[in-house]
Amino acid sequence: MGSLDREQTIESYTMKFLVLSLAGILALPSVAMANPHDVFGVYAVEDGTSHIEIADCGDGTPCGKVVWIDPESIESGLAPEEVTSPATGEPVLGLTILHGLRQARNDWRGGTIYSPSVDRTYGARIRQLDSGLLEVKGCIGPICQTQLWTSVER
Structure with a gap:
């Protein structure tokens, strides 16, 4: 594997990691957290x-x-x-x-x-x-x- 292929592979993994991390962060607000004032x-x-x-x-x-x-x-x-x-x-x-x-x-x-x-x-x-x-x-x-x-x- 050449130096250029290795850089592209690392860049590809880095990009996938960033996309998945961003997706995870965006999903956090959808986690069910109770409103402490919703007591009815x-x-x-x-x-x-x-x-x-x-x-x-x-x-x-x-x-x-x-x-x-x-x-x-x-x-x-x-x-x-x-x-x-x-x-x-x-x-x-x-x-x-x-x-x-x-x-x-x-x-x-x-x-x-x-x-x-x-x-x-x-x-x-x-x-x-x-x-x-x-x-x-x-x-x-x-x-x-x-x-x-x-x-x-x-």
């Missing part, structure tokens, strides 16, 4: 005992309400429609438990989340993860407990 949908809470629908509160911010309660998780003799909040006596089914959030750089925060099972309200932060799970944090001051909610069909 229906989710099963971490222990599977209820489903929460997160929808627009009417001002573009997310609100979450209980849309399903697992009958197996309720005291015997009660139907899901009969479960009430200890604080208000309101039915838990249809109860808005998540509201008051504002959009931050990488999540929604500043709102509150109510846990009917323990009758407590916590500071709330939520965001969509790349895995498709919804990260939900209930906080008392700087200390937070995280749950991962799974998207479900309604």
